[in-house]
Amino acid sequence: MKAVEQAYRGQWARLLALLTAELRDLDLAEESLQDAFAAAVAAWPPVPDNPPAWLLTTARRRAVDRLRRTAVAARKLPLLVVDEPRPPEEPGPRKLPDERLRLVFTCCHPALSMEARVALTLRCVGGLTTRQTARLFLVSEATMAARLTRAKKKISQAGIPYRVPEGRELAGRRDGVLAVLYLIFTEGYAAAEGERLIRDESAGEAIALARMMAELMPADSEVRALLALMLLHHARRHARLDAGGRLVRLAEQDRSLWRHDEIAEALDLLAPALLPPVPPGPHLPGPQPPGQYLPGPYLLQAAIAAEHVSAAGAHDTDWEAIAGLYELLERLTGSAVVRLNRAVAVAEAFGPARGLELLAGLEAELPRHHLLPATRADLLSRLGRLEEAVEEYGRALELVATAPEREFLLSRRGTAIQALSG
Amino acid sequence: MRYVLLCVGNEHPWTQAGPEERQAVYARWGAYNGFLAERGAGVGGHELAHSSTATTIRKNGDQFLITDGPYAETVEQISGYVLVEAGDLEEAIELAGPMPSDVEIRPVPAREAS
Structure with missing residues (x-):
């Protein structure tokens, strides 16, 4: 066996x-x-x-x-579009050609729905059974089987080729693959609903897939950065919840519970990329303007995570550096969630008032995100504006989905109410 | 494989367009047809008259219900189509790229394409 x-x-x-x-x-x-x-x-x-x-x-x-x-005649589906059908040869132990990249790029093709891409990648590349894939996404096995069948039909009937994209196309499609892997990771990292905050299993799958991609595309710094980013988050899994299952914030985590071997591996992966400016060479992804080093979004996120874990203690964290990295990331992505994180870093580096300024008007873009009112509440209470803080905690409690986070917010609101009456 | 590239979008701007604007749009379609011809990929295609000219037949057994207007009353309507020959979806997407409108790509099942 x-x-x-x-x-x-x-x-x-x-x-x-x-x-x-x-x-x-x-x-x-x-x-x-x-x-x-x-x-x-x-x-x-x-x-x-x-x-x-x-x-x-x-x-x-x-x-x-x-x-x-x-x-x-009963065959219903057209054959896959494969470039050069290779004659079946008797493979030796190390002679099996590695076709995995073709499989990955086909499973993650943008003409498939995101759901289908995730399911196919876990089933075909990750080797999970349909039942395991279904369980990770909290759907029935029948639903997942139907989703997989639909996706495979679409590949065949729409003529999605079995091919690794080339040239200019590659960078964009590579980003698509990484987005699928990162989605699998974040699903495992914080389940949107339910009691268990951390589902190690799908995070572990995502890391295995990212490891495979890093092996298959060793020259690509964004691929390595994604693997490093996942490792840096995952290394903190044992410190993220306390014995009672309550959420522990980064600053209060017991750093001895972190997996320092995984952190070291991640920092090693990042080392070549975190030394800008690097002369453009074959080890960098995509076309680079000469003499200019443009970090990608995963590299920036990994660099932020690396700043956090490299600090000896929470008080030694270089928040100015982190705020700067978030600013680059916001410019690159235009994401409201990134702005929210940047506000937290700016508050740590330059005071809560500066952070609060950055949150102004974000509701329009993040109307259902509990971390927006939760962050605002935290900054307000640090500024002594307790009544407003209690109100914002209330708003966050209406939006929060997981039990540990709800408990955390309740206790913070309790503290603020106590301070108000005291 | 053959693919139908359906030209989809809001028809309103076209109904409001003056002669000069229309000429400019037709020029872009002319250039696009030139591109398809150069690639040897175009198999056929047509502009369609405004969806207000459409007639829809719904069938229920022997009964025919004929109504005025398109099958689905939405803001976005199909206003033309191009039939192309492409090796795979990737190439069809590439061929649809320069089309002067939004596009829905539909593969033609293999047995009917040949």
């Missing part, structure tokens, strides 16, 4: 990618490979000398069986 599990973990995506290119049918490839792993559970041990080659051969045979059983 162990060898099969190991092969599944390590080889699923590569084998599926390879089979998909050969068969030009994602659905058939997936089912045949699933069959092959089921056959391995029965046939191993003895474990074959070359498990991936064994699985591939078995899956090919199963595909032929399946095709024989369905008459050609």
